[in-house]
Amino acid sequence: MVDGDYKNAKTTKITPSHSHDNAVTMNEVSVKRSHYDGKAKFHSVLNTDGSEEDDTGETDDYRFKSYDPTRPLKMKLKDDHGVYFQDVGSATCFIIGTDIDGSKRIGGSECRCLDGYFGVDCGIPEAVWFDTYRNKYPETHLRRRKVPRRVINGVTVNHEFAMFEARLHELYPAVDVFILAESNYTAHGDPKEFVFLKKLRRGYMKEFQDKLLYVSLDTFPKTSETSGWVADAYLRYHLGINGLPLLKGLREDDLFVLSDADELPMREVITFLKLYDGYSEPISFALQWNMFGFFWKKSAKDNWSKWVSGAEENPSIVSSVATLGMLKKVLFNNVFFIRTNVFWRYYEVFKRLKKYRDEQGHLVKEWVIGKAGHYAGWHCSWCFSPVDIVLKMDSAQANDEPRWGNMPDKKNLTYIASRIAEGVCVPAVSSWGSGRGLKVVTFKATTQQSIFFPRISLNSLTFILLFLRLCSFRSGVLGYP
Numbered sequence: 436m437v438d439g440d441y442k443n444a445k446t447t448k449i450t451p452s453h454s455h456d457n458a459v460t461m462n463e464v465s466v467k468r469s470h471y472d473g474k475a476k477f478h479s480v481l482n483t484d485g486s487e488e489d490d491t492g493e494t495d496d497y498r499f500k501s502y503d504p505t506r507p508l509k510m511k512l513k514d515d516h517g518v519y520f521q522d523v524g525s526a527t528c529f530i531i532g533t534d535i536d537g538s539k540r541i542g543g544s545e546c547r548c549l550d551g552y553f554g555v556d557c558g559i560p561e562a563v564w565f566d567t568y569r570n571k572y573p574e575t576h577l578r579r580r581k582v583p584r585r586v587i588n589g590v591t592v593n594h595e596f597a598m599f600e601a602r603l604h605e606l607y608p609a610v611d612v613f614i615l616a617e618s619n620y621t622a623h624g625d626p627k628e629f630v631f632l633k634k635l636r637r638g639y640m641k642e643f644q645d646k647l648l649y650v651s652l653d654t655f656p657k658t659s660e661t662s663g664w665v666a667d668a669y670l671r672y673h674l675g676i677n678g679l680p681l682l683k684g685l686r687e688d689d690l691f692v693l694s695d696a697d698e699l700p701m702r703e704v705i706t707f708l709k710l711y712d713g714y715s716e717p718i719s720f721a722l723q724w725n726m727f728g729f730f731w732k733k734s735a736k737d738n739w740s741k742w743v744s745g746a747e748e749n750p751s752i753v754s755s756v757a758t759l760g761m762l763k764k765v766l767f768n769n770v771f772f773i774r775t776n777v778f779w780r781y782y783e784v785f786k787r788l789k790k791y792r793d794e795q796g797h798l799v800k801e802w803v804i805g806k807a808g809h810y811a812g813w814h815c816s817w818c819f820s821p822v823d824i825v826l827k828m829d830s831a832q833a834n835d836e837p838r839w840g841n842m843p844d845k846k847n848l849t850y851i852a853s854r855i856a857e858g859v860c861v862p863a864v865s866s867w868g869s870g871r872g873l874k875v876v877t878f879k880a881t882t883q884q885s886i887f888f889p890r891i892s893l894n895s896l897t898f899i900l901l902f903l904r905l906c907s908f909r910s911g912v913l914g915y916p
Contacts, residue, residue: 687760721805
């Protein structure tokens with residue numbers, strides 16, 4: 436925002452033709468082999484002109500009504516041409532973050548920011564501002580883009596329907612396409628249905644399906660039975676190498692946001708990343724770490740180093756974002772490598788990274804958006820009913836330690852419900868092998884309304900039921916089946 440003619444830059448916004456929420460909407464198979472297997476395919480994605488005839492599914496009432504997994508639906512990305520900024524006198528202001536009338540009343544000489552927004556044009560959300568730009572703002576090279584980046588959110592799923600619904604309501608206006616990856620095996624290797632696909636075909640979330648691509652995986656590598664690393668990486672690799680080629684018209688400065696199903700960045704943060712240049716990559720998010728639902732928040736007491744430093748909260752730091760250029764030129768086209776910080780230490784990656792930075796001028800430095808109290812989103816761990824918590828336990832990787840799916844006493848529904856009601860963590864890794872049983876972890880009830888809860892529709896009953904059931908817990912009634 437401080438570079439040259441940034442005030443003359445106009446950025447645009449697509450306004451959906453239909454409302455998606457009742458909240459405020461915004462104007463070893465291995466991974467070694469994966470370095471190169473999909474290289475030509477991925478390069479062709481970035482170089483395509485989008486002239487191919489795509490199977491879009493647009494002739495049906497909703498996109499997935501007649502979905503055939505042997506002919507995956509495709510999509511051509513388009514540029515965003517709606518308006519995000521408005522001139523107010525001599526100032527150019529981010530509409531959503533600005534008190535436009537108040538700015539006019541003071542003569543239009545500056546943008547008067549609404550709560551939660553900062554910067555000359557009121558375009559910097561608080562998670563970004565309090566992490567980085569409050570103290571360094573005048574020296575940064577932050578500037579508005581003439582055309583917004585496109586954002587692809589890749590997410591792997593098992594049975595996280597409530598969080599998936601929250602994702603669509605929260606991020607639909609800011610994300611250009613969601614790539615959903617589902618396997619018919621659990622991470623433990625047990626066969627299962629494609630439960631998300633089954634629901635999508637029946638019209639599940641049909642008002643959002645126009646931005647949804649689906650990738651299915653019907654294999655489970657033998658190495659995943661003994662290697663949690665492979666089990667963790669396999670579906671994510673498949674998501675990227677088979678999902679991105681379904682998109683036409685991609686550019687190297689488009690952003691890929693990798694998410695687990697329980698990780699949800701804020702709409703405001705994603706919108707900022709779309710609209711501005713001048714920040715570094717790769718990007719991590721400091722997420723509010725909730726447990727069981729958004730009514731419990733993890734305390735710093737579960738992290739010794741944070742607790743002794745006086746911190747009250749324990750954010751979840753998740754590596755999530757890179758440009759498609761970094762994916763191609765540095766990360767071997769493997770989206771899983773966004774997630775693995777240790778990968779940056781390898782010499783081959785170091786050479787590619789140096790070239791990407793020094794010869795091509797890219798800003799390369801790991802950047803964490805957000806901090807405790809000014810989060811970039813939510814990480815809602817174990818956010819299920821007791822029945823679905825048991826399913827999560829049974830689905831966990833075979834070499835998880837402790838593996839709660841092998842412990843019948845931890846799978847008792849009444850026991851799990853009591854843990855939810857009391858804010859006590861079920862999966863206490865620190866207690867593994869100690870002979871002391873479950874470690875009690877306390878949580879602090881969330882009170883900060885601005886980050887209390889993602890946007891959801893009033894007809895998204897799953898989360899409402901979670902709250903109602905919590906109330907029944909507090910009254911001594913176990914309302915779960």
